[in-house]
Amino acid sequence: MKEKPMASWKGSERHGEELLDCLTIIFKSAGCSWSKCRMCSYRHERYGEQSCEALLGHLRAQLTWILAEYNVADFRMVKIFTSGSFFDPVEVPPAFLDDIATTFRGKLVIAETRPEFIRDETLQPFIEKLDDGSWKMPLYCAVGLETSSDEIREKCIMKGFTFAEFKTAARVAHAAGAGIKAYLLHKPLFLTEKEALEDMKRSIRDAMEHAEIISMNPCTVQRRTELEFYWKRGAYRPPYIWSVLTLLEDSPVHMTCDPLGGGQKRGPHNCGKCDYELVKGIRDYSLNADRELVKALLETECDCRNEWEYVLSNEKPYCMPLTR
Numbered sequence: 001m002k003e004k005p006m007a008s009w010k011g012s013e014r015h016g017e018e019l020l021d022c023l024t025i026i027f028k029s030a031g032c033s034w035s036k037c038r039m040c041s042y043r044h045e046r047y048g049e050q051s052c053e054a055l056l057g058h059l060r061a062q063l064t065w066i067l068a069e070y071n072v073a074d075f076r077m078v079k080i081f082t083s084g085s086f087f088d089p090v091e092v093p094p095a096f097l098d099d100i101a102t103t104f105r106g107k108l109v110i111a112e113t114r115p116e117f118i119r120d121e122t123l124q125p126f127i128e129k130l131d132d133g134s135w136k137m138p139l140y141c142a143v144g145l146e147t148s149s150d151e152i153r154e155k156c157i158m159k160g161f162t163f164a165e166f167k168t169a170a171r172v173a174h175a176a177g178a179g180i181k182a183y184l185l186h187k188p189l190f191l192t193e194k195e196a197l198e199d200m201k202r203s204i205r206d207a208m209e210h211a212e213i214i215s216m217n218p219c220t221v222q223r224r225t226e227l228e229f230y231w232k233r234g235a236y237r238p239p240y241i242w243s244v245l246t247l248l249e250d251s252p253v254h255m256t257c258d259p260l261g262g263g264q265k266r267g268p269h270n271c272g273k274c275d276y277e278l279v280k281g282i283r284d285y286s287l288n289a290d291r292e293l294v295k296a297l298l299e300t301e302c303d304c305r306n307e308w309e310y311v312l313s314n315e316k317p318y319c320m321p322l323t324r
């Protein structure tokens with residue numbers, strides 16, 4: 001059977017004032033070298049121990065499949081994900097970065113990576129091959145910052161890097177001529193609805209000083225994760241869609257948001273009756289940036305709004321002992 005990426009699809013993405021046709025590709029790679037985040041199941045998607053040559057062969061076969069399946073000329077933007085970090089040389093052999101930059105020359109590329117792999121010596125040659133002068137910033141490094149709070153990132157997510165490290169990576173990217181897209185995680189494990197809301201309000205404001213694009217991911221319960229372990233025992237509930245809308249309305253900058261699993265038990269959800277319309281509205285808002293739409297959605301009448309308000313004022317945090 002022909003090797004192909006884990007997933008790929010065509011779509012539209014808002015970039016500044018434009019809507020761009022976008023190809024999204026999730027390559028199967030050697031896997032995330034951190035691999036510890038409490039909510040992440042992507043890290044399970046990986047090739048086993050491989051020589052660099054074998055890994056390169058797998059990745060090149062996936063790219064060949066993409067080129068047979070899609071017409072590159074149809075897209076102005078390409079989003080690249082792996083099961084970890086695109087710029088991690090152990091996960092993705094540097095020769096493959098050259099292939100990608102050459103294949104997608106002239107496109108706007110958004111590639112996901114942990115901040116420690118944003119290095120001048122990696123980005124410079126990549127941008128050199130990619131850039132044909134079409135874009136002010138031809139590359140955006142997408143980083144799962146998740147929150148600007150080091151405590152929450154460490155205790156609730158176990159992300160393994162600090163906000164200071166993110167800021168350094170953003171400086172390196174900007175100096176190399178690349179932009180930063182920050183992903184924020186709304187409602188990681190252990191936070192109440194209210195704490196999660198406050199955390200995002202703060203994080204959006206902190207992140208926008210260092211990132212040109214901000215995207216918020218309302219948390220979804222993925223399979224085979226620690227988050228799922230707690231969720232199955234009733235110790236975690238994904239965020240209310242009311243909270244997501246509140247954050248979109250409150251954000252000083254336009255924030256994209258694709259509520260994966262929206263309206264389902266494992267994803268951000270309300271009561272089940274109002275979810276479909278609200279999730280659809282959030283997806284529309286990501287593309288049209290129409291604040292009036294978010295305001296109108298927030299005024300939708302549904303009984304579960306009272307429930308959400310009750311939860312915001314009455315939910316109490318669990319507490320872990322500080323000492324042993």
Ligand code: SF4
Binds near residue numbers: 032037040043083084
């Ligand atoms: S969230 Fe990202 S950094 Fe964390 S384990 Fe998953 S792939 Fe690795």
Ligand SMILES: [Zn+2]
Binds near residue numbers: 272
């Ligand atoms: Zn409802």
